[in-house]
Amino acid sequence: MRHKVYTREHILKAAYEVIAKDGFTNFTARNVAKKMGVSTQPIYLEFENMQDLKNNLIEMVYKELEKKVFSVEHTGDKLVDMAINYIDFSQNNPRLFMALFVDEHGGGKLMYEFCFNYFRETIQQYPEYANFSDDYLKALHKGVWIAITGVAALMSSGIVEPTRQQIVGVINQTIESILRTETFENVKSQ
Structure with missing residues (x-):
């Protein structure tokens, strides 16, 4: 009798399906194993614990987002395009977003770190941002992140339905406002 082997990839795929459908609220070894049609043993053979599985899953999802979502060009302004792509992802995958x-049980902090690192690496390739300090880039990222997460959440819940032009306007106003503030000018010059 053949013994079926479950790889990390099989487990990560099943875990992805669980969070895409139900979020992290029902993210348990039992639910992931049920999705695969097996006991929980293969999960604990491949991952130290559920936190290890969760961290690997979040990293896997982030790499996919980086390749397939965050790199899409809309306006030619990479900073604006990243923000649009984040909002588009929220609309195309509201539960996963x-x-x-x-x-609160999800990948928020880890995803924020991944996104900031991608933001920093990407944005510093452009001359207008190349000499910004890390503190300045963190402040710019956080300000834009707050604004676009608000837009994404409001759109996902059906409260607002802005046009693409309105979304780009909000993003540009947010960026301009952050770039103009005296606090950021001081951070920039350090």
């Missing part, structure tokens, strides 16, 4: 970026 909430699980990864908003849910």
Whole structure:
């Protein structure tokens, strides 16, 4: 009798399906194993614990987002395009967006770190941002992140339905406002 082997990839795929459907609220070894049609043993053979599985899952999802979502060009302004892509992801995958970026049990902090690192690496390739200090880039990222997460959450819940032009306007106003503030000018010059 053949013995079926479950790899990390199989487990991560099943875990992804669980969070895409239900978020992290029902993210248990039992539910992931049920999705695979097996006991929980293969999960604990491949991962130290559920936190290890969760961290690997979040990293896997982030790499996919980086390749397939965050790199899409809309306006030619990379900073604006990243923000649009984040909002578009929230609209195309509302449950997954909430699980990864908003849910208190989700991947919020880790996803924020991944996104900041991608933001920093990407944005510093452009001359207008190349000489900004790390503190300045953190402040710019956080300000834009707050604004676009608000837009994404309001759109996902059906409270607002802005046009693409309105979304780009909000993003540009946010960026301009952050770039103009005296606090950021001081951080920039350090």
